[in-house]
Amino acid sequence: MILWQRANLLIAMGFGATVLVGVANAHIVREDPWHPVAAAYRASMFLGDLVPVPWERVGAAWTEAYPGALSEDPALERLAKLDGGQTAAEAVEAAIIARNRQQLYESGSRAASLVLRSMLDQAEANLQEGGDPHGALNDARAIFRAFEEFIRQADPKAYRNLGRAWLDLNTSAGARGVLGAGEVAADQQRFASAKAEIESYLVANFEPEVFTPRTRLTPVPETVVAMSGEPEMAPWLPPGNFIGDQTPLPLLVLNFEEQGIDETDLPLIAYGDMLFDSPEIFGEPARSLGITCSTCHNRSDINKEFFIPGVSHQPGAADVDGSFFNAAFNDRRSDGIDMPSLRGIRLTAPYGRDGRFASLRDFTRNVIVNEFAGPEPTPFMLDALVGYILEFDFLPNSKLTDAGGLSESASDEVRRGEAIFKRSFAQMDGKACASCHIPSANFIDRRSHNIGSASIAYDGARAGALDTPTLLGIRFTAPYFHDGSLPTIASVVDWFDNRYGLGLTEDERADLTAYVETVGDADQPFEVFEGKHTPFRLAFEELTTFASTLELLIPRRDAQHAKLMIDTVAADLAADASTMSNLAAKPDVYELASKLASVGGAIDAGDWAMANEQWRAFKAHQAEIDERMY
Amino acid sequence: MLRRIGGVFIVAIGVVLYLSGISLAATGDKLTLAFIPQENPEKLVGDVKRISAWLSERLGADVTGFVTVDHAAAVEALRNGDADISFMGALPFVLAEAEIGAQPLLAEVYRGSAFYTGRVFVRRDSGIETLAELKGSDIAFADPISESGYLYPLEAFVKAGLLTPERGTSSFFGRVYFAGGYQQALQAMAGGLVDAAAASQYGELLLTPQQQAEVTWIAESEPIPSHLVIARPGIDADLRSRFVEAMLSLNEPENQPLLAHVYSPDGYIAADTSAYDGVRAIARRYGLLD
Numbered sequence: 043m044i045l046w047q048r049a050n051l052l053i054a055m056g057f058g059a060t061v062l063v064g065v066a067n068a069h070i071v072r073e074d075p076w077h078p079v080a081a082a083y084r085a086s087m088f089l090g091d092l093v094p095v096p097w098e099r100v101g102a103a104w105t106e107a108y109p110g111a112l113s114e115d116p117a118l119e120r121l122a123k124l125d126g127g128q129t130a131a132e133a134v135e136a137a138i139i140a141r142n143r144q145q146l147y148e149s150g151s152r153a154a155s156l157v158l159r160s161m162l163d164q165a166e167a168n169l170q171e172g173g174d175p176h177g178a179l180n181d182a183r184a185i186f187r188a189f190e191e192f193i194r195q196a197d198p199k200a201y202r203n204l205g206r207a208w209l210d211l212n213t214s215a216g217a218r219g220v221l222g223a224g225e226v227a228a229d230q231q232r233f234a235s236a237k238a239e240i241e242s243y244l245v246a247n248f249e250p251e252v253f254t255p256r257t258r259l260t261p262v263p264e265t266v267v268a269m270s271g272e273p274e275m276a277p278w279l280p281p282g283n284f285i286g287d288q289t290p291l292p293l294l295v296l297n298f299e300e301q302g303i304d305e306t307d308l309p310l311i312a313y314g315d316m317l318f319d320s321p322e323i324f325g326e327p328a329r330s331l332g333i334t335c336s337t338c339h340n341r342s343d344i345n346k347e348f349f350i351p352g353v354s355h356q357p358g359a360a361d362v363d364g365s366f367f368n369a370a371f372n373d374r375r376s377d378g379i380d381m382p383s384l385r386g387i388r389l390t391a392p393y394g395r396d397g398r399f400a401s402l403r404d405f406t407r408n409v410i411v412n413e414f415a416g417p418e419p420t421p422f423m424l425d426a427l428v429g430y431i432l433e434f435d436f437l438p439n440s441k442l443t444d445a446g447g448l449s450e451s452a453s454d455e456v457r458r459g460e461a462i463f464k465r466s467f468a469q470m471d472g473k474a475c476a477s478c479h480i481p482s483a484n485f486i487d488r489r490s491h492n493i494g495s496a497s498i499a500y501d502g503a504r505a506g507a508l509d510t511p512t513l514l515g516i517r518f519t520a521p522y523f524h525d526g527s528l529p530t531i532a533s534v535v536d537w538f539d540n541r542y543g544l545g546l547t548e549d550e551r552a553d554l555t556a557y558v559e560t561v562g563d564a565d566q567p568f569e570v571f572e573g574k575h576t577p578f579r580l581a582f583e584e585l586t587t588f589a590s591t592l593e594l595l596i597p598r599r600d601a602q603h604a605k606l607m608i609d610t611v612a613a614d615l616a617a618d619a620s621t622m623s624n625l626a627a628k629p630d631v632y633e634l635a636s637k638l639a640s641v642g643g644a645i646d647a648g649d650w651a652m653a654n655e656q657w658r659a660f661k662a663h664q665a666e667i668d669e670r671m672y
Numbered sequence: 673m674l675r676r677i678g679g680v681f682i683v684a685i686g687v688v689l690y691l692s693g694i695s696l697a698a699t700g701d702k703l704t705l706a707f708i709p710q711e712n713p714e715k716l717v718g719d720v721k722r723i724s725a726w727l728s729e730r731l732g733a734d735v736t737g738f739v740t741v742d743h744a745a746a747v748e749a750l751r752n753g754d755a756d757i758s759f760m761g762a763l764p765f766v767l768a769e770a771e772i773g774a775q776p777l778l779a780e781v782y783r784g785s786a787f788y789t790g791r792v793f794v795r796r797d798s799g800i801e802t803l804a805e806l807k808g809s810d811i812a813f814a815d816p817i818s819e820s821g822y823l824y825p826l827e828a829f830v831k832a833g834l835l836t837p838e839r840g841t842s843s844f845f846g847r848v849y850f851a852g853g854y855q856q857a858l859q860a861m862a863g864g865l866v867d868a869a870a871a872s873q874y875g876e877l878l879l880t881p882q883q884q885a886e887v888t889w890i891a892e893s894e895p896i897p898s899h900l901v902i903a904r905p906g907i908d909a910d911l912r913s914r915f916v917e918a919m920l921s922l923n924e925p926e927n928q929p930l931l932a933h934v935y936s937p938d939g940y941i942a943a944d945t946s947a948y949d950g951v952r953a954i955a956r957r958y959g960l961l962d
Contacts, residue, residue, distance in 0.1 A: 176852070177741070194863075205865040209812060209849040217816045217850065220744045220767040221751070223960045224817040226850070617881035625783075625874075632885055 072286055077181065080188035081108040081281040082117030083154040087259040088280035089352045090143050093365035093372060096352055100146065101138045109351075110282045112184065121153050124160045147259045155248035158185040162237050165215070169228055175215045183208060186240075189248065189261055196266045196273050204243060210236035277327030283350045284357075285337055290568035291577070292343035292518070295385070295435040305587050309594040313607065314430025316588035317423055320610040325415030328367055333414070335427075341569070342434040344381045344519050354378060359526050368415035375499075380526030382511065383519050386436040389484050390512055395524040397490040397509035403428050422603060436484070436514045437564035446481030452560065459557025462550055469542040475554075478510045485513040485561060494541055495523050516562035531558050574623075574672035581618045582631075582671045585611050586664055589638060592657050601645050604653075608642035627670035634663050703727070703911060705737035706746040706755035719933035726930055730918040733911060743817065750774055750904040757907075757915065759935065762897045762951045763819040763960075769948075770961050773905040776943035777916050780898045782874075786941055787895035789873045790820030792828065793861055796888050800867070803832045803891050809867035810847040812857035814875075821854055823954055824893035825870035832891075837958050854878055862887055897947045901940070916942070 076084070085103040089096055107114040122131040130153045137145035161182035165175040186208070194201040214236065216228030247263035254267045260275045267273075279285070298308060305312050317323055318335040338345050338360065346358040353366050361378035363371050379395050387393075392400045399405035406428055410416040419427070441449050448460055464476045479485040492506035499505060508524050522528045528537055532555045539546045546554065571577055588611045595604040612635045619631035637660040644653035705727075707720055720737040727735040738755075740746040743764035749755035751772040760768065768774035779786045794800045800809075814821025829835050835844040842848065849866060851857035854875035861869035862883040873892065876884055901919065903912055922931050923939040931937055955961040 174741075180852070202863075202865060205860065205863060209851055209860055209865060212852045212856070213849045218744055219817055219960075220747050220764045221771045223767045223771070223955075226816045616885045620877065620879075620881040620884045625877075628884075629888075635885075 072284060073281065075110055075112045076108070076187070076281040077184035078108050078111040078113055078115050079117045079120055079154055079157045080185045081111040083150050083188050083261070085280040085282070085351055086146060086150055087261055088278070090146050090259040092352050093369065094374060095141065095143065096376075097138060097141050099352060104134055104138070108281065117153075121157055124157060127153075127156065127160075130156050143259060144253070144255055147256050147261075148253045151248040151253075151261060154185060154188055155244045158182050159241055159244060161185065162211075162241065165211075166233065166237060169215060169230060169233060174218065175228075175233075176212075179211060179215055189244075189263075191278070192261045192275060193247075193263055195275055196262045200243060200263070204240055207236040207239045211240075277330045279331065280351045284347050285331065285333060285350065286347070287336075287340045288345045288347040292341040293437065293564075293566055293569050294341035294343075295437055296433045297435045298433055300435065306590040306593075309591050310426050311430050311433060312587050313422075313591045313594075313603065314426035314428070315584070316591065316607050316610060317427045318430055319584070319588075319614070320606065322606050322610050323410055323416050323419060323423065323427075325368070325417065328414045328416075335409070338381045339384050342385055342387075342431075343383045343515070346381075346520070348381065356380075356521075356526055358521070362409075362413040367413060371412045371415070379524055380521060383515060384431060384434050385515050386484060386512065387434050388432040390486055391488060392490075392509060395508055396505070397507075402431065406431070420602070422600075436512075437518075437567055439514070439561075439564050441560050441563055446483075446485065446561075448560070453556070455553050455556045456560045457557075458550075459553035459555070459560075462546070462554045463557050467542065467544055469544055475538075479513050481561075486510045495527075495537075496525075513558060513561045515564055515567070517559055518562075518564065518567045531555055531562065534558075576621075576623045576672045578618055578622045579672045581614070581621070585615050585618070589660065592641065596650065596654050596657060599650055604645055605642055608638055608645075612636075612638040612642065622672070624670055624672050627667065630663075630667040630670060634660065634667065637663055701731075701733035701911065703731065703733050703735045703757065703915060704755045705735065706749045706758035707737055707739045708743055708746055708759055708761075709739055709741070723930060723933040726933075727915070727918055730921070731911070731914050733914075747772065747774070750902070753904065755904065757901060757903050759899065760902045761817075761819060761899050762948055763817055763823065763955060765900055765902055766948055766952045766955050767817070767960060768902065774902045775905060776900050776945050776948065777903050777912070778901040778919050778940040779943045779947065780900065780935070780937035781939045781941055782898060782937055784938065786898050786947070788820065788898055789895060790822075790824040790828075790870060790893040791873050791875070791889040792825050792891040793858060793869045793871060793876060793887050793889045794867065795861065795864070796886055798867065801890055803829055803834055806868050807834070807844060808846050810849070810865075811841075811845050811868045811870065812849040812851040812860040812866045813870045814854050814857050815850055815852065817960070819896050819951060819954075820872040820893065821857060821870050821875070822850075823958055824896055825891070826958075827954060828891045828893050858887070859883075894950065897951060898937075899935070900943050902943075 082103045085108065086100045089100045089103065104118045105116050107116055118131045118134060121127045121134070124130075130149065133149035134146070134153050137149045159182075161178045165178035165182060168178060169175040186204075190201070193204065210232055214229040214232035217224065217226040219225040243263075247265055248261070250264045253264060256262075256267070257272060258275075260272075260278070262272060262275065296305075298305065298311065305315065318339075321329045321332050321334050324333060338348055344358060348354065348360065349357045350360065350366070353364060354360050355376070355378040359378045359380045361376060363373045363375075363377070365372040365374075382395065387402065391402065392398070393402055393405035399408065403424055407419065407424060410419055441452065443449055448456060452460075462475075463479075464474050466472050466474045466477075470477075478487045478489070478491060480487050487510050490507040490509050492504075492508070494506065496506040496508060516522070516531065520529060520531075522531070522534050528534050532551070535546075535551050535555045535558065538544065539551060569580065571580075588607060591607055592604060594600075595607070615635035615638065616632055619628045619635075622628055622631070637656060641653050641656040641660060644650070644656055705720070705724065707716060709716065716739055720739060724735045724737045727733075740749060740755075740758075743761060746755065746758040746760065747764060747768040750758055750768065757777070758774075760774075765774060765776060769776075782788060792803065792806075794806075800806065813825070816822060826835075826837075826841070829844065830837060835841065847866070849857075849860065851860050851869075854871035855878040857869040858871050858875050858879055860866045862879055868890075873889075876887060876889075879887065903915075919940050920942070921927055922934070928939070931939065952961060
């Protein structure tokens with residue numbers, strides 16, 4: 043498992059300090075922006091491994107500004123400006139036109155390496171001419187980042203040598219200080235030596251005369267592949283991805299909590315809560331990437347920032363039956379969907395955008411086993427996970443009565459909108475909006491309808507019917523429709539007006555929009571952090587609640603489920619420590635995580651008495667440090 | 673306390689801003705701010721626009737800003753009159769004060785303090801617990817004019833009697849690197865390229881969560897005054913006063929979201945020039961000041 047990708051961190055550099063902003067539960071570090079050449083190279087290698095290869099996206103990665111890159115220069119433009127770069131650029135273009143993966147790997151690797159080496163040349167020239175070499179040096183280092191993690195995994199010795207060579211480069215480049223004070227003289231000989239070491243490795247491994255044919259396009263050093271074939275590499279994501287939680291973090295409303303019941307008294311539910319946050323239930327690559335149910339459904343809702351280039355057609359969406367997560371489940375169709383909220387899910391059957399699953403249990407198993415390549419979950423796991431999910435409630439909305447009517451405070455505009463909502467239209471077969479979004483039934487009818495929002499896959503297809511979504515809470519779940527094609531509630535109203543020729547006036551559309559926004563509103567949609575109620579505190583309370591399931595699992599001698607929980611929680615506890623406001627207490631968290639891991643060690647050894655003893659030690663330590671946990 | 677992450681791109685952005693005709697000198701009701709590249713340059717450019725616009729409205733003056741290559745360039749801009757105000761680390765400030773008479777206006781507050789520390793970090797599995805155990809070891813510092821990433825941690829070795837400013841680092845360490853910033857220095861240590869790294873006490877947050885769990889610190893420097901906002905000498909007194917007042921108003925709850933556009937401190941306090949005496953002293957000890 044790549045723990046470094048499993049954390050709850052969003053870093054913003056301060057001026058002499060680092061502060062944490064927008065931290066939320068069980069998620070991932072937001073990447074620093076990439077150099078455009080590194081971004082294009084890594085993105086095209088990632089996309090080149092998808093089946094089918096999205097060649098248009100591969101081309102765009104090189105020829106257009108890469109989203110989120112350090113600058114907007116298209117990579118091929120940068121490449122073409124270099125000595126020898128035009129030929130390299132043409133090779134990349136030829137590979138894309140030929141739709142040839144091996145050519146793409148070879149030309150892309152050569153291109154990225156060439157740009158890097160040219161930056162080193164420029165840095166050296168600057169140094170020799172008495173200029174500042176650091177700019178070009180930083181540029182070169184930023185491109186090296188494209189190769190770095192793969193060298194680290196496949197060729198650790200070279201990784202260390204190259205790492206020290208980069209340190210040598212930066213040190214020997216000298217420093218100009220401030221107005222001469224603190225100036226450090228450059229060491230051109232040391233610089234040249236370090237530069238030569240990096241260059242020779244790059245040429246041998248990313249610009250060789252002949253590349254070994256590749257089955258996968260992960261940039262593995264050529265000397266390694268030539269010697270021993272393609273090694274197994276950790277899953278990775280292309281630049282521009284984000285699989286952390288959205289900001290602000292949605293508020294989680296659990297039925298039992300609202301009734302004052304403590305989750306630690308509901309061990310099956312608590313275990314299901316843990317599974318919802320555990321990548322251990324999925325297979326590769328989701329598991330190593332730290333992807334969990336809550337990655338897409340933050341706090342039971344959505345994640346409008348989730349994005350993986352080539353997997354997501356837009357933020358908040360994913361093609362969960364493409365080749366990336368489970369090659370065996372690849373439907374070879376580009377049919378990404380906008381993530382649905384799971385709020386109130388026990389009341390919203392059937393499941394799936396087209397309502398293909400009547401059973402939440404079947405739906406959940408399909409997500410684990412088929413969409414995310416996980417092993418078959420045990421009955422206990424499915425019971426727990428479904429049990430937990432069934433506790434998801436809708437956000438309280440005091441603007442609505444229990445039966446879905448408007449409260450007394452509703453404005454005239456909203457009341458006029460309600461009347462339109464309930465008005466029958468001949469153009470809709472005499473139905474009203476409220477016919478499907480039944481106010482007294484949580485604004486759904488539990489049926490599928492073809493309203494014309496889905497494109498038809500082939501002539502005569504009758505696959506356009508989609509499950510009626512609830513309108514509750516939708517003010518916070520834009521965009522709309524199964525594919526997220528409509529950005530606002532107003533645009534949905536306009537779509538219906540145009541699609542069905544309803545002839546609504548501008549005022550009527552505004553009224554209807556206001557009504558739907560009122561229905562979709564909430565008293566408190568997002569988690570509010572203040573004082574010691576920090577994102578870490580929230581995570582800490584969750585994780586220790588998950589750990590409390592040992593009260594059930596140790597007496598049962600249930601090693602399998604105990605280990606799964608410990609693997610999840612110990613790793614997350616340690617990772618979450620990085621998000622603490624009270625940084626002085628970080629070591630306490632590491633110690634707590636270590637104690638939990640010790641429980642797992644004892645279980646591995648079959649020593650349940652020791653496991654119980656370690657568990658007691660965990661609880662004692664938890665109680666001791668609790669006040670400092672924020 | 674310099675970071676050169678993405679420095680080349682920041683250079684490019686700085687050039688673009690210069691070429692786009694932004695006024696770089698203060699005349700009348702004009703004020704030019706110099707920003708030091710510290711984070712995502714795209715975001716920083718947006719920050720410059722946002723805070724400049726707010727200040728323009730608040731001061732009733734034409735406030736513009738630009739991103740410099742580094743601290744040195746910012747000081748040069750102040751000297752040349754290309755900038756009136758700059759954000760600055762404590763050590764570059766005392767150098768700028770000595771060279772061009774730069775004046776401290778505001779000190780930043782982080783996590784409730786106007787001071788922070790530098791630390792010496794090692795990997796937990798190294799078994800290293802004291803500075804003395806680093807004899808002959810390789811170390812990565814951030815930058816030669818970084819207070820928390822070089823001079824102050826170095827002073828911790830001096831106080832431990834392990835080296836002297838006169839004899840230099842080579843008398844104690846194996847190889848000494850200037851990695852270019854906190855993150856690079858700490859990554860080198862965490863990745864096993866060197867045995868120790870010196871960085872701000874908050875520098876470890878630049879490591880991945882897993883790396884953070886794998887590293888610890890074995891020495892902490894004396895408190896260092898936090899970064900500050902400084903002015904060139906000769907700036908219009910009224911404009912300077914109004915600028916300070918506006919910046920202090922960022923402490924008010926309704927303005928606090930704007931702090932995210934000026935490197936995200938908790939807030940500002942008026943700078944106390946005596947707070948930098950220690951920095952001046954250490955700069956003298958290491959030959960950076962006469």
